[in-house]
Amino acid sequence: MLVVTIDRPQAMNALPPDASAEMAEVFDAFAADPAQRVAILTGAGQRAFCAGTDLRQHAEGASVGLPSSGFGGLTARTGLHKPVIAAVNGAAVGGGFELVLACDLVVAAAHAWFSLPEVRVGQIARAGGLVRLPQQIPQKVALHMALTGRRMPAQEALHLGLVNEVVPEDGDVMVAARALAHRLLEAAPLAVQATKEIASLAARGAHGDAGWGEQDALALVRAWRASGERQEGAQAFMEKRPPRWS
Structure with missing residues (x-):
């Protein structure tokens, strides 16, 4: 079992381009290693799973390059047939939400929430979210999120089938994610x-x-x-x- 933790809690686990490149290498190694059969992706702390990319780079006019496998090394990845579980420990925003959508199974903390706020800051969700979200929940609900940037709480995401399990406030999202991973490893x-x-x-x-x-x-x-x-x-x-x- 591979556990990948985005460890930038001071920045709500937002990913700079070099972090996406580093994660791409991690998932490349995971795909190639027959001993690794399931991965868990999570964020450090309890505030955020991942807040997407750093908007300061856009404001400064920097060119934000990504690996061919996409944001976080996952959103544009093809041919990864091993399951990846998202353990959503807090806010999953923009590219962070797109990372969740690229995972196969999702376990979320009760206080977690999801949003694609790109249009509110002059951006477009370009890491697969606008394609995957309408595939995973009803189209009009997906459009409402994408066009307004509204936040979806974990319980609503569970009701719509976007999340497999919501962990109670007194629970541990990683414990639940590991339990799910072990069920996959039994197969x-x-x-x-x-x-x-x-x-x-x-x-x-x-x-x-x-x-x-x-x-x-x-x-x-x-x-x-x-x-x-x-x-x-x-x-x-x-x-x-x-x-x-x-």
Whole structure:
């Protein structure tokens, strides 16, 4: 399990470009390491998950370059079939919210909230939020957020399906995120990755109507078929024991 913590609480965990480049390297290594099967992304402190990028760079006319994998090394990343959990410990604003939208599962603290306030400061949400948000919640709700910058509290996000779990005020969002990660680690590794790949293709409109014949052409599905995970899962079920995934 990989835990990535944005550690700039004094700046509400806002990311300068060099931090995005550093995070890109971290997620590159995660993708390439077969021993790492799930990642958790969170922020330091309790105030903010991530407040996006530093607006002072825009005010000073600086050119804000990002790695090819996008803001935080994640928002434009392709081909990452391992699950990433967002542990939202506070405000997720602008690019920070877009990082949440790029994650697969979301656990949020009760005081957390989400917003895309870019239009209020003369900017446009360009790190995938305007595409992903209408895919994940009703379009008119998404437009209301994007056009006005309104804040969505954690409980509303849970109701709309944007968040998987809201941790009570007396709880710990990282404890809940680790518990969710351990549930993922109990499942067959290649089956999890192939499942994410198929679901991601369907969400993008690709292979949406594909039968299993076409899905079998996917590399991860072929690897899963050759891995023996199905046989081990069935054998463990018959023997009433936890499966031993290789």
